[in-house]
Amino acid sequence: MSATDMKIEQAALDWLVRVNDPAFDQWDAWEAWLAADARHAETYWRLAEAEGEAVEALKSAPPRRAAPVIRRGVQFPLPRRAVMAAAVGALAVGLGWIGWTQTPRPWSVETAPGEQRTVSLADGSKITLDGGTRLSMDRRKPREVTLEGGRALFDVVHDDARPFIVGVGEAILTDLGTVFDVTHLQNGARVAVSEGSVRVDARGDTATLNPGDSVVASPRGLERRPVDIEAVDDWREGRLSWNGERLDVVAQDLARALNRPIRIAPALAGRSFSGSLNIGPDARDQRERIALLLGVTVIEDGEGWRLEP
Template sequence: MQADTNAEARAIEWLIRQRDPLFDDWDGFADWLAENPAHNAIYESIASLDRDLDALPAAPPASVVIVPDAPRRPSRRAWFGGAMAAALVGAVSLSSLNPFGNENRIETAAGEHRTIALDDGSRIEINGASVVEIDKDRPRFARLESGEAMFHVVHRDNDPFVVETGDARIVDLGTAFNVVRRDRQTSVAVSEGIVLYNPDRDKVRLVAGKGIEARDGDRQPPVVRDVDVASIGGWRSGLLVYNGTPLAVVAEDLKRTAGMQVSIAPEAADLSFRGALIIDKNRSRTIADLAALSGTRAERQGEGWILTR
């Protein structure tokens, strides 16, 4: 069952990549198909579902903030361009983030993405519905109050970069890593290099391809788990990948990343989701994917949707 799930996720990844007009890894795709006779059938099943979803009626997209003149790359379903525009990707100066408030506190609205460049060359990509605080007196420090951010840190041997969130302290050893803060829980996933999680207490060392889920007050160090490097920070390009995640968490991610309002009916509250979601410009396609792959039914509810069993 796990092998089939991994193959389905890989098939979805190939399908997404092939939407890019510049895709040229056909040899790699052919090699993957040849690895297992089941791969071809799984890919064809996913592709068939994708074609069926194309026939669904469009719904007005959720309200998002768009950067004027944001670069877009055309594709069959405006995958990269539409996702990027809906996500609002833009590098901005610190002084322009909150012109009428505290310039050291960056707050994003649901569906809004920001990238800030720090003086040391590091940068922070901030997902929607998130709050990040920096300190002009501590240029190698950031605090994620809530939400999600991807950190790309310039390493300095004698001056580590520190990220705080909740009661956790994450120390960089030259890396790129994604942090999520929700409901007294912290998730960390490393895509490059190494980080130390709570070096003064838990002493958990995370290398590329590893992640943790930790809850405030846990007496034991969090268990290190394997993470697909390609999926870390996927929200930046509109790809969310899950492995047995509660639907409520998926709904929270959709609100943060795409500004989508998704509710879970009580009878579906115990369901989990395993697979990959594309944040499509047509939000109805995204919710249809989620419903089809989670065994639920999606119904319009005001400006959003509700998933029922």
Template sequence: MNREAEDQAIAWVMLTRDPSFADWDGFTAWLEASPEHARLYDALSLADAQIAEQLARPIPTVRRRWRWPVVGGAVAAALALVAVPTVMQPGFTPQTIASAPGQKLTVKLADGSRIDMNGGTRLVLDGPRRARLEQGEALFAVVHDEARPFEVASGDALIRDVGTTFNVVREPMRFTVTVSEGEIVFNPEREQVHVTAGQQIEETGDQLLVTRVEVAQVGAWRQGRLIYRGAKLARVADDLSRGLGLPVAADASVSARPFSGIIQLEGKGEDALRSAAMILGVGVRRSGDRWLLVAP
């Protein structure tokens, strides 16, 4: 299958289902350019519709229900420190693994599980079936074992596997878990939120927001593909930073602008960033030690 045509078909599926979509002439021209385009679009549209039907039940916003009372600052801080305790395995030596910005690493565990790390990521293996994501992004493909559930800690959050593949992003202002296969339980000792394939859970202040996502976009960064539907450019800039190895931010004038489509990262550095900016419809300028996405 032609990867470029497949990427284009995914983008058109995402765009044409948006009620505000208006580029029907461009879409028609793309369909008529090759019989393969129509076949790909029909196949992906059908798959998308089937996923939407399976996930049609309402997904509520989950409010946090803390199990401890509100207490003084010092005691509260101490409780926060032990909210997700590190369970050390006898005879297991913790291992810290870090990837440089723009560098991708793969970690294979003894049980057959696999962890793909994006650029600028720091991960600690606390045990044979436990990891702690301190920063960055990682895709976990877990071999299920009911007797020894795989757990991923990040900040004060805990993710427990129910036989699955899931992507985790930990940044100062963003924490998300996106599931492409199987199911995870988010904070099993607190909110106990079950997140299944095609869903994403995100911390937003004092709430946990569960939304639907395209399964195809989960972990697509491993092939240099960034897939979005209505994502703010501030988030896109963070993803570009990890993938390109450059400090990238979105200027206030464009940070809230939504973007839907696919960015195929080719190479690294300034040239790759400018190519991505063209797809985003923005400009790029240097500001101190970082790059800014700015209004054209």
């Protein structure tokens, strides 16, 4: 091992110990160190995995027998009470260390309405957040993400040994080597794949999506439909595209893009729509264009917009 590699490993060990401290709060500095050199992240996560394996080994290891006391060459076993006290103490220390090293290290990323942000993860994966979006993660489980609201595009570095998992509502998405778009809906989730594949598990149903596949997971089940691969990330350029999408889902996309509540009449909710719309800064102009595009009446009330037949 070179002197540079030794320095990196020592620094990684130092960060690992510090991150395990419940009082640790230097997350920005930790992220900057990981991003500064690919070897930093590789070394850190290798040591973190070794630590995790050690924790599992400690949990499953059989209890060690107490050592006897030796006096003048004669061995006397420790008194029963002393043995019990030592065992309880060792167990408490072991369980305490396990709990300490496995304590979640949560963090979240949130964007304001109209803001977009790209987050780079230690393994090279990237997540682009749309406006009004919130992600939660655990620094001890860097390949598990929860989309709590909004929309995000995932560009994932595939790893057979460590699948990338996204939780959204009641759905669990597992990366199979992928670029995919995920939207948190009021009653479920929407997933569209432009590269690779994703497994979707929701409410007992399972579907594997390939490029050009999209699915809405809702109380109605998994509703599949095709999607234009080139249009999967159009929202990053301010353009919304739909292909056979339900109007209640279209309304949610518009509400997030325009940062205003948009409700839809029950009679319109199940109607399907195909088309696209460029989102501009003039809300009044958008209102008229939406009415023409969707073939609806857009009513402005004190709570936002309401789409009526």
